[in-house]
Amino acid sequence: MTDSTVLPADRLPGTPAGTPPVRLGIHGSPDLAAAIIRAAGRDASEVxxxxxxxxxxxxxxxxxxxxxxxxxxxxxxxxxxxxxxVALDPRAVIVGAHHPLATHASVSVEELAAYEGFRCPGAFPEYVWDEVVPPRTPKGRRIRRAYEMGTVKGLMGTLSGTDAVHLTFQSLEAIAPARMKVIPIVDLPPAPVSLAWLRDPGPAAHTARFIADAENGSTAR
Structure with a gap:
């Protein structure tokens, strides 16, 4: 579901001098955010x-x-x-370098069902987690969510010491330690990447312009 209420960029007022940077929330690698900022035609100093x-x-x-x-x-x-x-993030799995799949150039989600994954963390929406870590593969095999999902450091520690698999996104390759392997998943579609903001009171003018520029520069086509 999308609900884009931002005015088109050509209908937004100019950004006055001294406008603060847009505070953009990210999780994981900053590379995905940097690509969105570039596609929006913005300088990194503006965000x-x-x-x-x-x-x-x-x-x-x-x-x-x-x-x-x-x-x-x-x-x-x-x-x-x-x-x-505003972008797409291809699907991938992270495993420890010792893992039986670590030498594979790519994997199927059907192969991943042989190993244990991670439970939905904290207040993260379960309906989104079902997209990140599908309960079942396309062929109906159950993906076992056995491990607690906490901090990135804790996640990497679990992967280092077990045969767990973390179904995730290719963008995390930029921050994965050397002892981890990030392997493309060939049979899950890329994740659509969007921007979210509070409906009330709505975005400030400079944030609205950034959102509109990101939509106009979208690589998710």
């Missing part, structure tokens, strides 16, 4: 990247600490509005 925890993803937005945040798949949060897709 401040602020990390958020996956266990409580919307806290910063609702607390007024973020202006807008990167989200994947559709949201059904009544207080949040969502842009059109």
């Amino acid at each position: 401040e990247l602020v990390g958020y925890e996956v266990g409580d993803p919307f806290r910063g937005l609702r607390a007024g600490e973020l202006d807008v945040m990167i989200v994947k798949y559709g949201l059904e949060e009544p207080d949040l509005a969502v842009s059109r897709p």
